[in-house]
Amino acid sequence: MAILVIAEHNNARLAPATLNTLAAAAKLGGDLHVLVAGSGCRAVADAAAQASGVAKVLLAEAAGFEHQGAEALGSLVAGIAKDYSHVLAPASVFGKNLLPRVGALLDVQPISDIIAVEAADTFKRPIYAGNAIATVQSKDAIKVITVRATGFDAVAATGGAGVVEALPVVSVDLGGSSFVGAELVKSERPELTAARVIISGGRGMQSGDNFHLLEAIADKLGAAVGASRAAVDAGFVPNDYQVGQTGKIVAPELYIAVGISGAIQHLAGMKDSKVIVAINKDEEAPIFQIADYGLVADLFKVLPELAAELDK
Amino acid sequence: MKILVAVKRVVDYNVKVRVKADNSGVETANVKMAMNPFCEIAVEEAVRLKEAGKAREIIAVSMGPASCAETLRTALALGADRAIHVETDAELQPLAVAKLLRSIAAAEQPGLVILGKQAIDGDNGQVGQMFAALMGWPQGTNAYKLEVGGEELTVIREIDGGLETLRLRLPAVITTDLRLNEPRFASLPNIMKAKKKELAVKKPDELGVDIAPRVATLKVEAPAGRSAGIKVGSVAELVDKLKNEAKVIQ
Ligand SMILES: Cc1cc2nc3c(=O)[nH]c(=O)nc-3n(C[C@H](O)[C@H](O)[C@H](O)COP(=O)(O)OP(=O)(O)OC[C@H]3O[C@@H](n4cnc5c(N)ncnc54)[C@H](O)[C@@H]3O)c2cc1C
Numbered sequence: 130m131a132i133l134v135i136a137e138h139n140n141a142r143l144a145p146a147t148l149n150t151l152a153a154a155a156k157l158g159g160d161l162h163v164l165v166a167g168s169g170c171r172a173v174a175d176a177a178a179q180a181s182g183v184a185k186v187l188l189a190e191a192a193g194f195e196h197q198g199a200e201a202l203g204s205l206v207a208g209i210a211k212d213y214s215h216v217l218a219p220a221s222v223f224g225k226n227l228l229p230r231v232g233a234l235l236d237v238q239p240i241s242d243i244i245a246v247e248a249a250d251t252f253k254r255p256i257y258a259g260n261a262i263a264t265v266q267s268k269d270a271i272k273v274i275t276v277r278a279t280g281f282d283a284v285a286a287t288g289g290a291g292v293v294e295a296l297p298v299v300s301v302d303l304g305g306s307s308f309v310g311a312e313l314v315k316s317e318r319p320e321l322t323a324a325r326v327i328i329s330g331g332r333g334m335q336s337g338d339n340f341h342l343l344e345a346i347a348d349k350l351g352a353a354v355g356a357s358r359a360a361v362d363a364g365f366v367p368n369d370y371q372v373g374q375t376g377k378i379v380a381p382e383l384y385i386a387v388g389i390s391g392a393i394q395h396l397a398g399m400k401d402s403k404v405i406v407a408i409n410k411d412e413e414a415p416i417f418q419i420a421d422y423g424l425v426a427d428l429f430k431v432l433p434e435l436a437a438e439l440d441k
Numbered sequence: 442m443k444i445l446v447a448v449k450r451v452v453d454y455n456v457k458v459r460v461k462a463d464n465s466g467v468e469t470a471n472v473k474m475a476m477n478p479f480c481e482i483a484v485e486e487a488v489r490l491k492e493a494g495k496a497r498e499i500i501a502v503s504m505g506p507a508s509c510a511e512t513l514r515t516a517l518a519l520g521a522d523r524a525i526h527v528e529t530d531a532e533l534q535p536l537a538v539a540k541l542l543r544s545i546a547a548a549e550q551p552g553l554v555i556l557g558k559q560a561i562d563g564d565n566g567q568v569g570q571m572f573a574a575l576m577g578w579p580q581g582t583n584a585y586k587l588e589v590g591g592e593e594l595t596v597i598r599e600i601d602g603g604l605e606t607l608r609l610r611l612p613a614v615i616t617t618d619l620r621l622n623e624p625r626f627a628s629l630p631n632i633m634k635a636k637k638k639e640l641a642v643k644k645p646d647e648l649g650v651d652i653a654p655r656v657a658t659l660k661v662e663a664p665a666g667r668s669a670g671i672k673v674g675s676v677a678e679l680v681d682k683l684k685n686e687a688k689v690i691q
Pocket residue numbers: 330331332333334356357358359360371372373374375376377387388389390391392393394395398408409410411414426427428429454478479561
């Protein structure tokens with residue numbers, strides 16, 4: 130049987146996490162189909178068809194799908210899921226909003242945030258903020274799964290030769306939800322979940338203005354800027370910057386934690402980074418227990434020095 | 442309008458959990474338990490809506506072993522009017538929880554159901570959306586701000602990339618994110634008063650729900666450890682290490 134991957138996109142661009150989800154799907158054995166549901170999103174379907182391993186792209190275009198509400202998409206996905214052994218989506222806010230809804234409609238217990246595929250019905254997933262890894266086996270006929278992007282290397286964005294098949298446009302029931310607006314953070318820097326280098330600030334930054342010290346370094350390294358919950362709660366930076374158990378899960382090549390103590394909930398979001406640097410004035414800070422390179426220092430003194438050193 | 446709030450008893454967020462030696466799960470014996478932090482935010486939001494005159498009654502629901510009654514007493518002390526405990530020692534997976542909530546909602550007819558966006562033990566993040574789907578109700582997950590008025594509500598959600606505003610027809614389901622509010626602490630007089638509030642106990646089969654698990658946990662292991670590296674003495678040394686030892690920058 131074939132496997133269905135739900136594409137994450139904004140009607141213009143395929144989100145990179147879709148390619149990681151395809152990598153997980155490719156380990157299951159079966160033809161890979163991708164569902165692109167949206168409005169005016171033909172270009173996304175064409176891009177998905179080029180992703181390595183994709184056999185078919187189902188394109189569901191309707192005005193009612195423009196904002197990809199979970200109510201409308203949930204019914205759409207549940208309607209076509211019966212032809213598939215597995216339905217997967219990225220474990221992003223989008224995927225987590227949608228797939229449980231699909232699971233309930235199919236009477237299936239979904240599996241969230243998988244980080245490894247052991248067999249077509251058996252997966253590994255972190256629990257308790259990543260302090261334990263559970264191996265779980267689904268007994269349901271259709272497996273409904275969200276995939277943690279950091280667990281799987283993305284498939285190539287090109288080289289595939291999938292065909293795009295338009296699904297007959299159905300009347301869309303918005304299920305009592307209507308979109309009012311969105312306020313998206315605009316940034317020239319890479320997205321947190323796709324960045325090769327991340328520099329994050331915590332409560333130790335003291336203010337939002339002081340984040341310019343991190344931004345200056347981010348720009349030299351082509352890095353994304355992240356934050357701890359404390360920095361977000363204090364209003365230093367937007368919510369979307371939060372790294373951790375209940376924010377974004379990241380695993381860049383290099384993660385630099387500045388003025389962050391290293392609470393379990395923060396570590397849960399970044400401890401799979403390849404190299405971790407911690408800058409903290411408290412040598413007892415737990416972040417040093419997982420850092421490859423620790424610098425015990427006042428961040429206000431060393432961040433300008435770091436910017437200067439990188440210019441050398 | 443009635444508001445139904447679901448609360449879960451979990452290992453306290455400050456506890457560093459340990460995997461059991463036989464790999465069957467994590468150690469929960471003699472470990473500090475508490476209300477899931479996102480559920481505290483859910484209770485607080487319901488109480489604020491009641492204080493603002495938008496709700497008439499708040500019903501707190503918890504599911505699990507006898508000790509969940511304690512979590513429900515906390516919800517009552519924080520301002521819930523009465524509580525329902527679905528008591529079972531069996532494992533409850535999110536689909537079963539959503540079905541049990543459906544049974545309760547069918548009897549109670551709430552106008553709004555508020556839950557946490559995830560429980561910090563299983564980290565599944567599913568119940569709210571599954572329950573909404575079973576009811577055919579709209580959902581506002583990861584709520585950052587909530588306004589209830591008349592037949593509908595407006596919710597601002599924390600999404601990847603920023604914030605999104607939706608208008609939902611009532612009845613609806615909301616799941617809370619961290620910034621929705623700052624939960625209050627229960628005062629001593631309110632803790633005393635909570636002891637006298639109604640707490641009904643029901644069993645899953647009374648509610649007509651098959652709670653058999655659909656997913657088997659084969660084993661639970663500790664994650665690959667990560668050990669402390671070295672301390673560097675200066676920024677120059679740090680940059681040198683990153684360039685020449687770790688080779689992560691150029
Ligand atoms: C349900 C729940 C979910 C949570 N989810 C998350 C999550 O997803 N992500 C997350 O990050 N947290 C999360 N938390 C919060 C977490 O428990 C911690 O409270 C938070 O991570 C602390 O942030 P911090 O390290 O910035 O602040 P603090 O713990 O206050 O640490 C600040 C650090 O800055 C250092 N410092 C101060 N000034 C300087 C200076 N001048 N120079 C150098 N160092 C300095 C201090 O030594 C200290 O170590 C969650 C908590 C709960 C209850």
